[in-house]
Amino acid sequence: MKIKIEEAKRKDIKSIVELGKEMADFHQRVDDYYVSGNEAENSFKKRLGEILSERGAKVLIAKAKNRILAYGIAFIEKPKTYIKPKKIGHLTDLYVREKYRKKGIGRQMFNKFLEWFKTYSIKHIELSVDAKNKIAIAAYKKYGFFEYKKRMRLDL
Amino acid sequence: MKIKIEEAKRKDIKSIVELGKEMADFHQRVDDYYVSGNEAENSFKKRLGEILSERGAKVLIAKAKNRILAYGIAFIEKPKTYIKPKKIGHLTDLYVREKYRKKGIGRQMFNKFLEWFKTYSIKHIELSVDAKNKIAIAAYKKYGFFEYKKRMRLDL
Numbered sequence: 624m625k626i627k628i629e630e631a632k633r634k635d636i637k638s639i640v641e642l643g644k645e646m647a648d649f650h651q652r653v654d655d656y657y658v659s660g661n662e663a664e665n666s667f668k669k670r671l672g673e674i675l676s677e678r679g680a681k682v683l684i685a686k687a688k689n690r691i692l693a694y695g696i697a698f699i700e701k702p703k704t705y706i707k708p709k710k711i712g713h714l715t716d717l718y719v720r721e722k723y724r725k726k727g728i729g730r731q732m733f734n735k736f737l738e739w740f741k742t743y744s745i746k747h748i749e750l751s752v753d754a755k756n757k758i759a760i761a762a763y764k765k766y767g768f769f770e771y772k773k774r775m776r777l778d779l
Numbered sequence: 780m781k782i783k784i785e786e787a788k789r790k791d792i793k794s795i796v797e798l799g800k801e802m803a804d805f806h807q808r809v810d811d812y813y814v815s816g817n818e819a820e821n822s823f824k825k826r827l828g829e830i831l832s833e834r835g836a837k838v839l840i841a842k843a844k845n846r847i848l849a850y851g852i853a854f855i856e857k858p859k860t861y862i863k864p865k866k867i868g869h870l871t872d873l874y875v876r877e878k879y880r881k882k883g884i885g886r887q888m889f890n891k892f893l894e895w896f897k898t899y900s901i902k903h904i905e906l907s908v909d910a911k912n913k914i915a916i917a918a919y920k921k922y923g924f925f926e927y928k929k930r931m932r933l934d935l
Contacts, residue, residue: 647861654927656862656903666860704822705803706812741935747812748933754926763931770910771810772930777904777923779897 628735631682638691643667646718653755685728693719695732712740712748784891787838794847799823802874809911841884849875851888868896868904
């Protein structure tokens with residue numbers, strides 16, 4: 624299967640939102656705290672439209688035979704003042720359609736983001752992942768990420 | 780030792796910033812990614828001044844014999860759209876001077892924040908903690924928090 628990684632365009636919004644909905648539904652099955660279904664779809668669609676015309680943002684898709692199998696979103700960010708770097712890379716989304724996992728698509732996409740981050744002289748990349756999402760955590764560790772903070776929650 | 784938990788005022792800024800510097804120095808020893816020393820002090824001082832006049836923000840201090848032993852900062856926040864609640868409580872700082880730990884001061888402060896959160900009908904409280912800060916993680920678990928996301932980082 625020939626995979627092509629490319630920048631997302633406005634015409635890809637519909638397909639990406641479909642994938643985003645799959646990801647939201649996965650999260651919602653794991654933890655009822657997350658939104659899913661139409662609510663997730665609508666807010667993601669709106670956000671994606673904005674991101675596509677944002678500077679310092681990048682949306683990538685993986686395509687095979689004209690079908691979108693994965694998408695990813697990353698930003699160049701000015702972090703809070705309690706850390707040293709004046710800018711960091713932030714990977715907010717990286718989702719590969721379930722059937723197409725374990726084929727290195729995520730890795731290929733990540734490498735493209737890495738190239739992009741390097742053009743901004745980024746030295747640190749951050750991401751958040753659900754603590755129950757063992758597969759994603761294992762993948763990110765393979766890419767060289769380590770856990771440095773925990774996000775904790777109390778439900779009253 | 781008689782401990783009093785009260786709201787911080789402008790005149791407390793100097794003492795709170797001292798404690799904040801202690802906390803920043805602790806973090807910096809754990810992970811060189813964090814700022815410390817004068818840089819941490821200056822940015823915290825500036826931020827604290829702003830917070831003290833912010834609506835939906837609360838700064839508490841614990842005092843004994845007119846000395847500040849602990850401080851905490853919390854906010855009422857409108858979270859990102861991918862979670863269900865329309866508002867959450869966010870505890871950003873909770874620091875007890877080293878010598879005064881294990882006396883329940885953190886717990887007393889947390890209970891005060893809890894009362895405040897409840898006046899806003901908050902159902903979910905979030906916080907971030909360094910993954911290496913075992914003592915804080917254990918304390919937050921005792922208060923009922925659980926880890927729900929991991930923040931991961933890649934240093935290039």
